[in-house]
Amino acid sequence: xxxxxxxxxxxxxxxxxxxxxxxxxxxxxxxxxxxxxxxxxxxxxxxxxxxxxxxxxxxxxxxxxxxxxxxxxxxxxxxxxxxxxxxxxxxxxxxxxxxxxxxxxxxxxxxxxxxxxxxxxxxxxxxxxxxxxxxxxxxxxxxxxxxxxxxxxxxxxxxxxxxxxxxxxxxxxxxxxxxxxxxxxxxxxxxxxxxxxxxxxxxxxxxxxxxxxxxxxxxxxxxxxxxxxxxxxxxxxxxxxxxxxxxxxxxxxxxxxxxxxxxxxxxxxxxxxxxx
Numbered sequence: 001x002x003x004x005x006x007x008x009x010x011x012x013x014x015x016x017x018x019x020x021x022x023x024x025x026x027x028x029x030x031x032x033x034x035x036x037x038x039x040x041x042x043x044x045x046x047x048x049x050x051x052x053x054x055x056x057x058x059x060x061x062x063x064x065x066x067x068x069x070x071x072x073x074x075x076x077x078x079x080x081x082x083x084x085x086x087x088x089x090x091x092x093x094x095x096x097x098x099x100x101x102x103x104x105x106x107x108x109x110x111x112x113x114x115x116x117x118x119x120x121x122x123x124x125x126x127x128x129x130x131x132x133x134x135x136x137x138x139x140x141x142x143x144x145x146x147x148x149x150x151x152x153x154x155x156x157x158x159x160x161x162x163x164x165x166x167x168x169x170x171x172x173x174x175x176x177x178x179x180x181x182x183x184x185x186x187x188x189x190x191x192x193x194x195x196x197x198x199x200x201x202x203x204x205x206x207x208x209x210x211x212x213x214x215x216x217x218x219x220x221x222x223x224x225x226x227x228x229x230x231x232x233x234x235x236x237x238x239x240x241x242x243x244x245x246x247x248x249x250x251x252x253x254x255x256x257x258x259x260x261x262x263x264x265x266x267x268x269x270x271x272x273x274x275x276x
Contacts, residue, residue, distance in 0.1 A: 032180035036153075036173055040188065043170055046121075047275070048128040048151060048188040049112055049267070051105060052204045053135025053195030054098070055161060063099035067092040098196055101227050102138045105195050107260045108226075109142030115268055117148055125190060125271060126151055130181075131172065132161040135195040140166035153181050182207060190275055191267050192223045194254075196230040212253050213246070222270035223254040224263045231256070 018024055058066065070088050109127045116125040127143035129136035131152025143150040144166040152167035154174045163172050175181035186208060194205050205225070211217040225231055240246045257263035 029177060029180060032175055032177055033183070036184050039170060039173070043149065043168070044123040045126050045149070045151070045171070045188065046123055047190040048126050049109075049191040049193065049271075050185050050189045051109060051127065051129045051135065051139035051193045051195060052197060052201045053101070053105060053129075053138075054197035054201060055130070055132040055134040055136060056198070057098045057102050057134035057138075057196070058095050059102050059138070060096075060099040063092070063095040067096050098230075101196050101230070102135060104226065104260050105135050105138035105193070106142040108193065108263055109139040110146045111142075111260065111264050112267065113143040113146035113148035113150075115264075117146070119276070123149070126171075128153065128185070128188070130154065130161075130200070131163045131167060131174075133164055135197060137164035137166060138195075139193075140164055144168075153184055155181055186211065186217065189221055190219070191271055192221060193263065193267075194223065194225045194231075196227050202235070209250075209253055213250055220270075220274050222267055222274070224257045224267060225254050226257050226263060228256040228258055 012018060013027075019027065067089075070085065070092050074082075074085050074089065112125065113127055119125075126149045127139050128151035129139040131140075131154035136152070140150045140152060141164070149168045149171060150166055151171040152163050152173065154161060154163050154172070155178060156174060156176055163174075173184075175184075182204065185204065189208075192205075192208060194201060205223075208217070208221065208223065212221065237246075237251055241248045241251055255266055257266060
């Protein structure tokens, strides 16, 4: 054996096969705790207003365009099955209906960011979303067009959710673990806005409500559930209280709002009283 031969040994943290293995899962989990913390410290982000909502919602312009295209196909008597076109038409009309909430989410995020910038610190109450399209894009867009910071906490999923273009580059994060993503949503949150959405939005809403109900979250978080016309068709909170599966006092954990003015006034009044 050549005693002068130098052998380079790979360090454990440079071993990609190991890092991606089950044995190193705890390291990956810690990375999703510590790396975002480093970024938030760098950008002096102390707290956020989190916007939840459907990634599938279109902007008003996109929704109107889609509806018009389908209406034109119907008028021309296209080759497609009439029944199928009718289904597409109903779906397009629903998208136009939801698009108004996209616009409201945009306006609310923009106004909250302008209000935040008027405070002594420009790193307070930063708009944060799940980083994807739809309602999340609307919130990030509003914040960015108000010339404020904008956070996106994205998640890698099989359908591949890509980040929207309105997130501050250094605050555009990608998570593998849902629970670590949720941790960062809640840990920095001082307020929540729940726009119309599906399973993911309801999951995030009920997680926060459960943590507040059980006092696992000690800080007060004003929660706006935006769009009672939509949400009252999806969830009947009053029935939960009537059956005693929640307390009547739990209904005070959130507030329904139906206009940007109402949501803005409620959130700024609460945040000012609680945190300023």
